Amino acid sequence: MLKLNFSPFPVLESERLRFRKLTDNDVPAVLQLRSDPKVMECIPRPLVSSQEEALAHIKMINDKIDANTDINWAVTEKGNNSCIGIMGFYRTQPENFRTELGYMILPEHHNKGYVSEAVNTLLNYAFNALNFHSIEAIIDPRNIASERVLQKNGFRKEAHLIENEFYNGEFLDTVIYSILKRDFDQI
Numbered sequence: 368m369l370k371l372n373f374s375p376f377p378v379l380e381s382e383r384l385r386f387r388k389l390t391d392n393d394v395p396a397v398l399q400l401r402s403d404p405k406v407m408e409c410i411p412r413p414l415v416s417s418q419e420e421a422l423a424h425i426k427m428i429n430d431k432i433d434a435n436t437d438i439n440w441a442v443t444e445k446g447n448n449s450c451i452g453i454m455g456f457y458r459t460q461p462e463n464f465r466t467e468l469g470y471m472i473l474p475e476h477h478n479k480g481y482v483s484e485a486v487n488t489l490l491n492y493a494f495n496a497l498n499f500h501s502i503e504a505i506i507d508p509r510n511i512a513s514e515r516v517l518q519k520n521g522f523r524k525e526a527h528l529i530e531n532e533f534y535n536g537e538f539l540d541t542v543i544y545s546i547l548k549r550d551f552d553q554i
Contacts, residue, residue, distance in 0.1 A: 369461040369498060371435045377496070379440065381488040384481060386440035388432070389425045389453065393441050396450035397421040400471055409507035410471070411534035431457070442472065442485055451476045454485050456493060456502070464500035466493065470516075477512070486520045494548040503545040517544045521554045 379386035389397070400406055401415035401424060415421050431437040439455030452472030459466040468489065472482055493499045504522060506513045522544040530538035 369464045371438075371459070371461060371497060373432045373435055373438050376432065377438075377492065379488055379492055380445070381484050383445055384485055384488070385443045385445050386454070386485070386488065387443065387448075389428055389439065389441045389450070391422060391425065393425060393450040394418050394421045396441075396473070397424055397453070400453065400473060403474070406471060406474060409510040409513070411507075411532060411539060428453075428455075437466075439469075440489075442481070452481070452485070454482075454489060456489070464498070466499055466502055468493075468502050468504045470513075482513075483516045483519050486516055490520060490546065490551055494551050499548065501545055501547050503543055506542050506544065508540050508542045514542070514544075520546070521550055522546045523550075 376388045378388075398415055398418060398421040401412075401421065404414065407414055415424060428439045432439070437455070437457040437459050439453055439457065441450040442452040442454055443449060444451060452470065454470040455468075456466040457469060468486065470482055470485065490502060493502055503525070504513075504517050506517070508514075508527060523546070524542060525545050526543040528541045528543070530540060532539045532541055
């Protein structure tokens with residue numbers, strides 16, 4: 368079984384980005400991200416509607432880090448400590464050496480290649496530092512931009528599940544993409 372230890376917290380960097388631990392100072396960014404209906408359109412979770420809920424979301428993320436079960440980072444542009452997104456791994460299955468990748472970024476930072484750059488950085492960390500064997504990403508099939516990011520980073524489509532999730536009064540499809548360590552090593 369995979370043993371995870373996120374202490375000390377792993378601060379990561381890519382060419383243009385820095386990945387640090389979320390703090391209470393990130394409440395405005397978390398509120399902006401998780402309260403935006405457009406950002407959350409393809410994420411079947413309730414909108415965050417207050418600073419208290421944003422703070423609770425940060426606490427939930429950091430509690431999982433402290434428990435060494437899952438990890439998410441505040442993503443910033445190098446040279447600017449302001450959070451522009453949240454990305455990381457959750458629903459980790461240490462017994463299967465597998466985890467799920469999730470990411471979201473503020474709309475003003477879309478179409479800059481940041482998400483693809485970040486995904487590559489997180490995959491490198493997950494496979495080469497944490498020793499995961501496989502990583503999956505579950506997306507809404509309408510999220511073409513997310514699908515492109517995954518394909519660009521070597522993920523392959525494993526399944527398209529029809530109306531397998533019920534949220535907000537409707538049945539939703541989900542698409543599962545995944546990548547194995549050996550496939551990432553060949554990119």
